[in-house]
Amino acid sequence: MHDEYALLVTAFPHPKCALDFTTPLQLLIATVLSAQTTDKRVNTVTPELFATFPDAASLAAANPETVEGIIRPLGFYHAKAKHLLGLAAALRDRFDGEVPHTMDELVTLPGVGRKTANVVLGNAFHTPGFPVDTHVIRVTGRLRWRTDWNSAHPDPVRIEKEICACFPPEEWTDLSHRLILHGRATCHARRPDCAACPLRDTCPSAMP
The missing domain is CATH 1.10.1670.10 (Helix-hairpin-Helix base-excision DNA repair enzymes (C-terminal))
Known part of the structure; x- marks a missing residue:
């Protein structure tokens, strides 16, 4: 081995991580979006998404149809938009708009499982994650x-x-x-x- x-x-x-990001929130969002599609394709829609909704509060308050319109090329855009708005609201309401630093907290967010949490831990926070x-x-x-x-x-x-x-x-x-x-x-x-x-x-x- x-x-x-x-x-x-x-x-x-x-x-290195193939998803483009500059903040933990951006990586969290991009990783949720990467389900059932490629990182390369995710990178084509996230610049507009991040510019339109720069923080958890703005994303939580977003019109779902606006989010769906931006992420539509990725497929499963109804479910993904629902996850994004839900996790943004959870970050706003429970974590002061910040992405939590632990596995136990991350997996409580809508649409976030161990794989996504490990991506964020390892690449955004440099905490061991697989x-x-x-x-x-x-x-x-x-x-x-x-x-x-x-x-x-x-x-x-x-x-x-x-x-x-x-x-x-x-x-x-x-x-x-x-x-x-x-x-x-x-x-x-x-x-x-x-x-x-x-x-x-x-x-x-x-x-x-």
């Missing part, structure tokens, strides 16, 4: 870094705990970034590019 991770460090020496998305699930399964690697319904929370137990906390966020980058670049869901994979010599799922 650690030898393979060393190869990922070489392949992706300076990983976001588990579809790329992380796929890559750790193919590498057999986890005991349920062949499960048809892997549990993201179990994956988070199992992988984090193998690495120091200061590596968790970059580890997640590197697994995601590897999944996007090489270890694709349908046609993994095993010939170009830096882990092909040790990956038990590598195809000739």
Whole structure:
């Protein structure tokens, strides 16, 4: 595992969050919007969204149709707008408009689960966090870094705990970034590019 991770460090020496943001609130909003779409597409709508609603109070008071109009290209815009207005209201009413710094508080916000909370913790607050998305699930399964690697319904929370137990906390966020980058670049869901994979010599799922 650690030898393979060393190869990922070489392949992706300076990983970072692919979502554009300058504040914890912006990252929280962008991460909620990233569900069922790509980070690249989210980055096309957030400049207008952030300029129109620069803080939690303004977003909480927004006309839902205005928010929906801005985020419509991302899909699922009704549900996403509802989540954004709900979490903005919660931030305004319960946290003085500021994004909380703990997992327990973050997951009380509408539309925020452990993955989103870990993204915010690791990238906005530099607190150890290991976001588990579809790329992380796929890559750790193919590498057999986890005991349920062949499960048809892997549990993201179990994956988070199992992988984090193998690495120091200061590596968790970059580890997640590197697994995601590897999944996007090489270890694709349908046609993994095993010939170009830096882990092909040790990956038990590598195809000739």
